[in-house]
Amino acid sequence: MPFTTSTIKKLAEEIGAVIVTDPEYSFVGHITFKNGNKTFFHTATFDINYFGSAAIAKDKGVSNFFLKQFGYQVTEGQRFFSYKVCEKLSNAKNIDAGFDYAKELGFPVIVKPINLSQGMFVTKVYNKQEYYQVAKKILKNNSGLIVERFYNGNDYRIVVLDDEVLSAYQRIPLFIKGDGKSNILELMRQKQENFLKSGRKKTIDFEDYRIKLKLQRQKLNFDSVISEDSIVYLLDNANLSSGGEAVDLTENIHPDFHKLAVNITKDMGLRLAGVDIITNDITLPMLYYTTIEVNASPGLTHYASTGEIQTKRVENLYLKVLKALENGQNTKLA
Structure with missing residues (x-):
């Protein structure tokens, strides 16, 4: 059963709700709360955001246009x-x-x-x-x-629910670390095995054309042996779903970036969002930033797999979402 569904199922039972999931893949579920309110979810999408706002967030070009209109720095x-x-x-x-x-x-x-x-x-x-x-x-x-x-800088995701930042982390692109003996392909397989052990699945696409491009620029290929402790980046984008790794900064996010992420979420008409920015360091006062994307259905499975604290943060987020929906605070059809 997918992480999000199993987490929602566990939390729903804790608050006395009845949950039914599709029998084949368990990506879709229907929840009936104790007070009779009902809601659907689909993977990481919940009835917590306006449909129109969620649709705008999904279209990166239109989303950027409105963010710029609201006065935010965008790509x-x-x-x-x-x-x-x-x-x-x-x-x-x-x-x-x-x-x-x-x-x-x-x-x-x-x-x-x-x-x-x-x-x-x-x-x-x-x-x-x-x-x-x-x-x-x-x-x-x-x-x-x-x-x-x-844009040069570090890549961060800040997850917001209403006025609260539930998690904030730096995303580091897929990389391997050399041992002086193994070639790049072997190191990639080792990394994939470690991902699987930690609960992450299908994170490295060995046929991804971008990996080959990245290696070619570094004058490397899958047969190249990497010296001990040397780092080789395999992708430029830092998405956790494509093998990136998270450095948790939730407890250290600077108030400037907390305020920025909350304001972006509200101005985009959302309650729940993953705000992706590039900047120097979200633990320091804000000198500059560039908004990359606002995600109305932030997937947190890979983030949760990085440790027990992160899993608890994701559970806390989903519990807050369920309670809001139970109390009729949903804004329909996200």
Whole structure:
């Protein structure tokens, strides 16, 4: 049974609610609370956010537009679409225009789908060949893409429920550490085994084209032996779902970033959100930041697998969500 479902089931029983899950995969559940209120959930999506606000958050381009309107620092970028979409929408820009824009920003740039999650296809590209390779892969699965300026800094996720930060952590991209004997492929397999032991599943895609690109730039391949204690990064994006790791900073987040994340969540019309930013250090006073994304259904399975404290934090978050829904504080159809 998936982590989120098993956690919700455990908590629902604790508060006397009746839960029914789909028998095949247990991704979807229906909860009947003691007071008669009812709600559905689907993986990490709950009836806690407005449907419209959640839909806006899912569309990265539109979300960025509104965040900028509200006065927040956001990534500089534009949306571009497949040739088929461009034929229907006269003002839509195609991927050739996307390449021109990438040149204008200056390589490297970030290229990513408009509305896919978990860091899928998010790629740092350095030249024309890589741009078109990535753009075509994205457009096989998505109607459009975003080309963004690349920003230096550390990657953080801050999870907010109403006025409270429930967790805050730095996300570090997938990496391996050399032992002086094993090649990169062997080290990746060892890391995957460690993930599985800790409860993380399907976190490393050994066929991910981005890993090969990243290794090529470092003049490495799967057969390269890495010297002892040397670190080799395999991806540029830091999503935990693609093998990234979390450094928990919940107890040390600076009030500046606490306020920022809460305000972004409220201004986007959300109650529950994962606010992703790039900055220098969220434990220090805020000097600068860039908002990368606001996720209305933040997945916390991988974060919870990093330790008992993190598991308890996620359980606490879901318990607060359930109590809000039980008390009729949901805002329908997130």
